[in-house]
Amino acid sequence: xxxxxxxxxxxxxxxxxxxxxxxxxxxxxxxxxxxxxxxxxxxxxxxxxxxxxxxxxxxxxxxxxxxxxxxxxxxxxxxxxxxxxxxxxxxxxxxxxxxxxxxxxxxxxxxxxxxxxxxxxxxxxxxxxxxxxxxxxxxxxxxxxxxxxxxxxxxxxxxxxxxxxxxxxxxxxxxxxxxxxxxxxxxxxxxxxxxxxxxxxxxxxxxxxxxxxxxxxxxxxxxxxxxxxxxxxxxxxxxxxxxxxxxxxxxxxxxxxxxxxxxxxxxxxxxxxxxxxxxxxxxxxxxxxxxxxxxxxxxxxxxxxxxxxxxxxxxxxxxxxxxxxxxxxxxxxxxxxxxxxxxxxxxxxx
Amino acid sequence: xxxxxxxxxxxxxxxxxxxxxxxxxxxxxxxxxxxxxxxxxxxxxxxxxxxxxxxxxxxxxxxxxxxxxxxxxxxxxxxxxxxxxxxxxxxxxxxxxxxxxxxxxxxxxxxxxxxxxxxxxxxxxxxxxxxxxxxxxxxxxxxxxxxxxxxxxxxxxxxxxxxxxxxxxxxxxxxxxxxxxxxxxxxxxxxxxxxxxxxxxxxxxxxxxxxxxxxxxxxxxxxxxxxxxxxxxxxxxxxxxxxxxxxxxxxxxxxxxxxxxxxxxxxxxxxxxxxxxxxxxxxxxxxxxxxxxxxxxxxxxxxxxxxxxxxxxxxxxxxxxxxxxxxxxxxxxxxxxxxxxxxxxxxxxx
DNA sequence: TTGTACGCGTTATCAA
DNA sequence: TTGATAACGCGTACAA
Numbered sequence: 001x002x003x004x005x006x007x008x009x010x011x012x013x014x015x016x017x018x019x020x021x022x023x024x025x026x027x028x029x030x031x032x033x034x035x036x037x038x039x040x041x042x043x044x045x046x047x048x049x050x051x052x053x054x055x056x057x058x059x060x061x062x063x064x065x066x067x068x069x070x071x072x073x074x075x076x077x078x079x080x081x082x083x084x085x086x087x088x089x090x091x092x093x094x095x096x097x098x099x100x101x102x103x104x105x106x107x108x109x110x111x112x113x114x115x116x117x118x119x120x121x122x123x124x125x126x127x128x129x130x131x132x133x134x135x136x137x138x139x140x141x142x143x144x145x146x147x148x149x150x151x152x153x154x155x156x157x158x159x160x161x162x163x164x165x166x167x168x169x170x171x172x173x174x175x176x177x178x179x180x181x182x183x184x185x186x187x188x189x190x191x192x193x194x195x196x197x198x199x200x201x202x203x204x205x206x207x208x209x210x211x212x213x214x215x216x217x218x219x220x221x222x223x224x225x226x227x228x229x230x231x232x233x234x235x236x237x238x239x240x241x242x243x244x245x246x247x248x249x250x251x252x253x254x255x256x257x258x259x260x261x262x263x264x265x266x267x268x269x270x271x272x273x274x275x276x277x278x279x280x281x282x283x284x285x286x287x288x289x290x291x292x293x294x295x296x297x298x299x300x301x302x303x304x305x306x307x308x309x310x311x312x313x314x315x316x317x318x319x320x321x322x323x324x325x326x327x328x329x330x331x332x333x334x335x336x337x338x339x340x341x342x343x344x345x346x347x348x349x350x
Numbered sequence: 351x352x353x354x355x356x357x358x359x360x361x362x363x364x365x366x367x368x369x370x371x372x373x374x375x376x377x378x379x380x381x382x383x384x385x386x387x388x389x390x391x392x393x394x395x396x397x398x399x400x401x402x403x404x405x406x407x408x409x410x411x412x413x414x415x416x417x418x419x420x421x422x423x424x425x426x427x428x429x430x431x432x433x434x435x436x437x438x439x440x441x442x443x444x445x446x447x448x449x450x451x452x453x454x455x456x457x458x459x460x461x462x463x464x465x466x467x468x469x470x471x472x473x474x475x476x477x478x479x480x481x482x483x484x485x486x487x488x489x490x491x492x493x494x495x496x497x498x499x500x501x502x503x504x505x506x507x508x509x510x511x512x513x514x515x516x517x518x519x520x521x522x523x524x525x526x527x528x529x530x531x532x533x534x535x536x537x538x539x540x541x542x543x544x545x546x547x548x549x550x551x552x553x554x555x556x557x558x559x560x561x562x563x564x565x566x567x568x569x570x571x572x573x574x575x576x577x578x579x580x581x582x583x584x585x586x587x588x589x590x591x592x593x594x595x596x597x598x599x600x601x602x603x604x605x606x607x608x609x610x611x612x613x614x615x616x617x618x619x620x621x622x623x624x625x626x627x628x629x630x631x632x633x634x635x636x637x638x639x640x641x642x643x644x645x646x647x648x649x650x651x652x653x654x655x656x657x658x659x660x661x662x663x664x665x666x667x668x669x670x671x672x673x674x675x676x677x678x679x680x681x682x683x684x685x686x687x688x689x690x691x692x693x694x695x696x697x698x699x700x
Numbered sequence: 701t702t703g704t705a706c707g708c709g710t711t712a713t714c715a716a
Numbered sequence: 717t718t719g720a721t722a723a724c725g726c727g728t729a730c731a732a
Contacts, residue, residue, distance in 0.1 A: 001496050004466070006709060017719045022711060032717055051467040053412065054709035056403045057724050064446070064468075072432050078423045085422070085449050089460075094468065096414070097447050099435050110439075116354070117401040117725085118414075118444065141397075144351050232640070264644050271646070290582070294614050296621070296646040356725060367703045372727060382701060404725035407708045467709085 005046040014042060056117075064094040065317060066119035068110055070102045070127045070154075075260075075289040076306045077125070080152065083310020084123060091318050104129040108138045120321050121148040123313045126156065128227070132195050150317045152309050154197055155335075162316045163335040164309050168198050168286075171302045171340035172205025173212070175284045176256050178300075178342060180213050182282055182349045184254030188221040188245060190262040196227070202258045202286055220249055225262065235265055242269045253281055260287035263299055267347065283347040286340075297346035309338050355396040364392060406467075414444040415667060416469035418460055420452045420477045420504075425610075425639040426656045427475070430502065433660020434473060441668050443470075450477040458488045470671050471498040473663045476506065478577075482545050500667045502659050504547055505685075512666045513685040514659050518548050518636075521652045521690035522555025523562070525634045526606050528650075528692060530563050532632055532699045534604030538571040538595060540612040546577070552608045552636055570599055575612065585615055592619045603631055610637035613649055617697065633697040636690075647696035659688050 007025075011018045016035065024031045024039035025048070031039075056062040065088055069077045081097065088095050096119055098110035107127045114122075122142065130136070131154065139159045143149055152164040179187050189206045192199030203224075207217045223245050230238045242265060246252060255270075257263035263285030267277055275281050277297055284300045285292060292299035316336065344350070357375075361368045366385065374381045374389035375398070381389075406412040415438055419427045431447065438445050446469055448460035457477045464472070472492065480486070481504065489509045493499055502514040529537050539556045542549030553574075557567045573595050580588045592615060596602060605620075607613035613635030617627055625631050627647055634650045635642060642649035666686065694700070 001494055004495055007711095008709075018709090019711080019720075020718055022709095023718090026711085030717065035717080049462070049466045050711095051407075051709050053403060053406045053467040054724090055711090057401075057407050057708090057726095058710050058712095060724070062403065072435070073425065073428045075423065078428045081447070082422050082449065085447070089449075094446055094448070094463065096444055097431070097435070098444070099432065099439075106439075112399070113444065116399045117403040145354055146351055232643075268646075291640060291644050293582070294641050295644065296618075357727095358725075368725090369704080369727075370702055373702090376727085380701065385701080400727095401725050404708090405727090407710095407724090408726055410708070 002046075004051070005043075005048050006051065007048075010039065010042055010046070010048065014038060061321075062118060062120050063092060064096055064119045065314065066096050066098065066111075066114040066122045066124075068098045068100055068107060068114075068122060068124040070100050070125060072097070072099055076153075076287075076304065079288060079306035080125075080310035080313070083307035083312075084314040085310075086307075087311045087314035087318070091314075093314075093318060100127040100130075102127045102129055104133055104135065111138055111142060115142055115145065115147060119147075121150070121317045123150045123152065123310075123317055125152050126154040128154075128196060131156070131197065148317060148320045150313045150320075152313045156197070160333055162313075162320065162333050164313045164316065165335060165337055166198070166304045166309070167337050167339055168201035169205040169208070171286065171304075172202040172256070172258075173209040174340070174342055175286065175302050176206050176209035177213070178348065179254040179256065179282055179284060180209070180215075182254075182278075184282055185215075186221065186249070186251045187215075187254035187256060188223065188249065188252045190223045190225060190242065190255060190257040190266060192227050192258060193224050199224075199258055206256055221245070221252065230261075232261065235261075238262070238265050239269050242266050243273070246270065246273060246275070255281065255283045257283065257285045260285050260289040260291050260299070260301075263287065263301075263347075264291055264295055267295065267297075267299070277347050278349045282349060284342075292343075292345065295347075300345045300348040301343050303341045303343050305338050305341065312336050312338065352396075354401070355393075355398050356401070357398075360389065360392055360396070360398065364389060411671075412468060412470050413442060414446055414469045415664065416446050416448065416461075416464040416472045416474075418448045418450055418457060418464075418472060418474040420450050420475060422447070422449055426503075426637075426654065429638060429656035430475075430660035430663070433657035433662075434664040435660075436657075437661045437664035437668070441664075443664075443668060450480075452477045452479055454479040454483055454485065461488050461492060465492055465495065465497055469497075471500070471667045473500045473502065473660075473667055475502050476504040478546060481506070481547065498667060498670045500663045500670075502663045506547070510683055512663075512670065512683050514663045514666065515685060515687055516548070516654045516659070517687050517689055518551035519555040519558070521636065521654075522552040522606070522608075523559040524690070524692055525636065525652050526556050526559035527563070528698065529604040529606065529632055529634060530559070530565075532604075532628075534632055535565075536568075536571065536599070536601040537565075537604035537606060538573065538599065538602045540573045540575060540592065540605060540607040540616060542577050542608060543574050549574075549608050556606055571595075571602065580611075582611065585611075588612070588615050589619050592616050593623070596620065596623060596625070605631065605633045607633065607635045610635050610639040610641050610649070610651075613637065613651075613697075614641055614645055617645065617647075617649070627697050628699045632699060634692075642693075642695065645697075650695045650698040651693050653691045653693050655688050655691065662686050662688065 100107035149161040194200040286302045292301040450457035499511040544550040636652045642651040
């Protein structure tokens with residue numbers, strides 16, 4: 001077994017000083033051609049690579065991004081990570097992933113663990129519990145320590161940092177307007193409680209679109225699901241409440257759901273009630289997921305371009321890291337909005 | 351902005367030596383109660399945390415695992431990562447994720463990038479291109495440098511390292527036997543070319559199950575898809591060849607697909623041909639994905655327990671890392687097989 | 701009880 | 717042209 005070779009070992013072997021080796025490998029003009037060739041040949045032979053940790057310590061830069069997300073088994077978040085990875089890799093950075101699992105404590109713990117020198121900056125999406133608690137001290141502290149943060153999707157205005165958001169509001173307006181254009185008169189929304197910022201925004205877009213078209217939003221058609229009671233393994237509750245809404249409001253001819261699961265569940269409930277899609281009921285989901293495409297009928301969806309969100313966030317963070325010379329923190333922050341796109345499939349009329 | 355505080359700064363502030371501060375914080379018996387209290391109070395006030403990078407350099411241990419996977423936007427792999435994360439976190443490790451994107455070069459590049467001190471060991475699943483090339487030098491070199499590797503799912507026997515695999519063979523036997531028990535007489539398999547190890551194993555299981563039941567496998571019912579020609583965005587090719595198989599072999603009453611996409615596509619093709627599921631055709635997919643559950647009809651599937659695979663791999667790797675004291679490499683390797691589980695849904699008769 | 705010196709691997713500065 | 721030294725932040729063996 002040949003352990004990784006260090007400058008010191010090369011120096012000893014060639015009977016020169018460590019600094020000579022270092023300079024020779026960086027092709028310094030200070031060193032004679034002879035020694036350079038000798039050292040470089042030896043280094044190549046033993047496959048010398050500088051130790052990242054030593055470089056990090058010396059440069060006080062790790063060239064590593066910390067990504068904290070609520071959940072990784074989720075099409076949206078894994079696509080975002082992929083986008084981050086692509087950009088990070090291209091620009092010579094690594095990515096450490098931490099999962100908050102929607103828990104405040106785990107979010108704080110993960111951030112503390114990484115903030116102690118392991119990374120240069122964070123890209124994160126806030127956990128639901130944190131959004132409820134509205135306790136953002138860990139974000140402000142991190143930023144105060146000079147470590148930049150880029151938030152995406154689930155963000156809060158209270159924090160001064162770069163942000164990448166989806167145009168939830170206008171994306172929803174588009175979707176609901178589309179339903180109206182396709183002839184829907186009574187459009188229901190299946191959304192989340194308001195503490196989830198994106199849920200709130202999408203609900204507002206829904207209401208706005210109705211108003212724009214001279215329709216008064218009816219509370220009975222606004223279903224705010226407590227997503228803490230609903231998981232992928234426990235859909236009965238969701239099915240029940242959606243079923244109740246359909247029964248109490250048989251005039252519903254359109255559904256706008258703020259995520260994939262709600263949309264598919266609505267389709268399933270409708271199917272079981274003998275309601276045909278898209279003839280009697282048209283459905284649109286706000287989602288980037290795979291389920292939409294493969295559902296039967298396939299689901300018309302508002303795509304969020306998750307990969308682009310990840311790429312944008314990574315570029316923002318790395319830009320900030322590389323601009324901050326001499327510890328001069330760049331105090332200007334920007335919020336980038338990523339446009340959504342309506343992908344028409346079978347769950348709406350063509 | 352208050353930068354992270356170091357031992358040196360605390361020492362200067364309190365007018366003691368750095369080592370005194372260090373010892374006081376670690377509650378050394380060498381230090382007087384007085385100074386300990388003083389130092390600890392100060393450290394707490396300034397929220398002192400040791401710098402991970404410095405510790406890594408000193409201990410020559412990063413407490414970080416490197417995970418290289420072919421693709422992250424994939425239910426199986428993201429579940430594996432989640433399993434790894436849970437265990438790593440519990441045992442005080444971080445996780446750096448690298449994506450090979452099924453490319454040999456990116457796999458090598460990613461591994462080289464991380465192997466230079468950034469991590470203590472690898473958990474990886476081999477890219478398709480690497481499996482085709484059969485060039486495994488980067489694995490052997492990494493292992494030779496004393497950096498342990500744990501492979502999962504897509505593994506090769508040629509490499510001496512710990513492995514976590516799915517019981518592809520017996521899982522397939524179970525699935526096909528199940529179809530036979532449910533009355534299928536002519537079962538087709540939709541699988542991959544043999545260079546994908548799991549595809550090959552699953553095909554072998556299919557053939558074995560047939561033989562066990564006195565059925566001769568027919569070549570015309572074995573569809574080996576070249577997965578380089580098929581992507582989620584390009585399913586026409588797949589639909590066409592599956593459709594041809596159905597037309598040329600109308601007696602088919604059962605389909606075993608080695609992944610979710612193939613299974614769903616088969617169901618879609620059948621539906622379009624007016625074949626009813628599960629009455630005329632029963633389908634089972636080898637997959638852990640979300641599509642199975644939400645498909646219509648929902649898909650009976652061989653679950654791979656991806657999270658357990660991740661947990662097992664992480665525990666294996668960390669065990670190895672923590673056993674290796676004094677650079678004594680533990681040269682014993684084990685292969686852990688994770689059992690699959692047949693999850694019955696609507697695509698097979700009850 | 702406290703402080704000094706060293707080493708982890710690297711690079712930059714300055715001296716020879 | 718080369719080499720010694722300091723520094724990044726930490727912990728520890730050893731000296732005071």
